[in-house]
Amino acid sequence: MTINSQNQQIEIYDRSKEVKEFDDSKIGVKGLVDSGITTIPRFFVHPPESFPSITTHPNPSDDHHRKEIPIIDLSFVHSHRRTIIIDEIKEASRNWGFFQILNHGVPTDVLDRTISSIKAFNEQSNEIKSKYYGREMGKGIAFSTNFDLFQSKAASWRDTLQMKTGPTPPHFDHIPEICRRELLEWDQQVQLLGETLMGLLSEGLGLEKDKLKEMSCLDSRLMVAHYYPYCPEPERTVGLKSHSDPGVLTVLLQDEIGGLQVKNGEDWIDVKPCSGALVINIGDLLQMISNDEYKSVEHQVVANPFREPRVSSGVFFNPSKREDSYGPLPELVSAEKPAIYKQFTLTDFMRQFFSKELEGKAIDYFKL
Numbered sequence: 301m302t303i304n305s306q307n308q309q310i311e312i313y314d315r316s317k318e319v320k321e322f323d324d325s326k327i328g329v330k331g332l333v334d335s336g337i338t339t340i341p342r343f344f345v346h347p348p349e350s351f352p353s354i355t356t357h358p359n360p361s362d363d364h365h366r367k368e369i370p371i372i373d374l375s376f377v378h379s380h381r382r383t384i385i386i387d388e389i390k391e392a393s394r395n396w397g398f399f400q401i402l403n404h405g406v407p408t409d410v411l412d413r414t415i416s417s418i419k420a421f422n423e424q425s426n427e428i429k430s431k432y433y434g435r436e437m438g439k440g441i442a443f444s445t446n447f448d449l450f451q452s453k454a455a456s457w458r459d460t461l462q463m464k465t466g467p468t469p470p471h472f473d474h475i476p477e478i479c480r481r482e483l484l485e486w487d488q489q490v491q492l493l494g495e496t497l498m499g500l501l502s503e504g505l506g507l508e509k510d511k512l513k514e515m516s517c518l519d520s521r522l523m524v525a526h527y528y529p530y531c532p533e534p535e536r537t538v539g540l541k542s543h544s545d546p547g548v549l550t551v552l553l554q555d556e557i558g559g560l561q562v563k564n565g566e567d568w569i570d571v572k573p574c575s576g577a578l579v580i581n582i583g584d585l586l587q588m589i590s591n592d593e594y595k596s597v598e599h600q601v602v603a604n605p606f607r608e609p610r611v612s613s614g615v616f617f618n619p620s621k622r623e624d625s626y627g628p629l630p631e632l633v634s635a636e637k638p639a640i641y642k643q644f645t646l647t648d649f650m651r652q653f654f655s656k657e658l659e660g661k662a663i664d665y666f667k668l
């Protein structure tokens with residue numbers, strides 16, 4: 301507070317100073333909650349007019365929450381049900397950009413261990429966790445509150461451990477011991493599943509099963525482990541802002557708390573936690589490679605109003621050949637369906653994506 305020349309009290313709010321102080325404290329959002337705060341710091345507040353898409357936590361009586369994203373059973377995917385599954389995935393990727401899968405082959409105990417180990421990491425003392433806090437991915441791993449904290453207009457109520465797992469994982473000793481084996485095991489399982497999914501998605505486009513694999517789409521992987529602590533003012537902020545994923549494909553594991561929403565037309569639809577299921581979504585690169593046959597769709601996570609934290613982990617698949625040219629595949633371009641996007645390198649694409657805050661869709665820049 302300060303006094304101006306008319307003797308009025310005015311508030312001077314130095315946002316960047318507050319953000320920096322918070323970041324320097326390395327305690328994350330969880331640390332704020334543990335300190336007993338009952339209101340959220342101002343830099344987390346999202347002005348309603350600039351974030352019209354924010355909705356409150358699912359209200360089961362609300363009509364919008366009754367629509368559901370497709371749930372696809374992958375049983376017998378390598379035998380007699382393959383063509384049915386390909387059709388279901390194609391439909392879901394075109395109309396929703398999102399689907400859940402069951403009987404995907406990742407053992408339930410791996411899923412459970414992944415969630416518990418992420419919880420365990422986040423629930424260690426600030427002193428231990430702060431050793432990992434930072435935004436530099438030089439060691440292939442970093443823990444922080446919002447990777448775009450310094451670029452965004454408003455912060456989100458979430459802490460995240462990020463780890464580059466492919467082509468090469470971080471040095472074993474650089475991964476926190478409390479979740480090391482669990483996250484590497486989860487990555488290994490996702491790698492296998494990724495190969496099955498890329499095959500199905502390739503065939504859904506009328507291409508050879510190995511087409512996306514040969515384009516190196518399975519080779520580069522980034523894992524995120526999100527922790528959404530209780531938020532004392534969930535209606536004033538978000539857990540994760542609306543965005544579409546930049547890569548080719550995302551495999552996501554969520555716990556039973558809920559809060560992930562997907563855009564469908566003008567509606568935001570809850571991705572209801574489904575025991576044993578994984579959530580799959582198409583990324584911007586695959587939308588462009590497929591010349592809009594598949595869609596990457598905006599999604600968001602509401603701030604967690606529950607005392608119980610929400611935990612999720614996503615693995616993003618990206619091509620590894622950074623200087624190769626990407627864009628609509630010639631097989632998917634014709635006189636009736638001309639190319640919608642230009643060709644670009646992955647380096648161009650990533651530069652464009654990281655030059656802005658995580659918000660909305662980044663692909664318009666590449667439209668012809």
Ligand SMILES: O=C(O)CCC(=O)C(=O)O
Nearest residue numbers: 524526554560601612614
């Ligand atoms: O936490 C979730 O459910 C969604 C995470 C997500 O969309 C992302 O990391 O890109």
Ligand SMILES: [Fe+2]
Nearest residue numbers: 543544545599
């Ligand atoms: Fe996402």
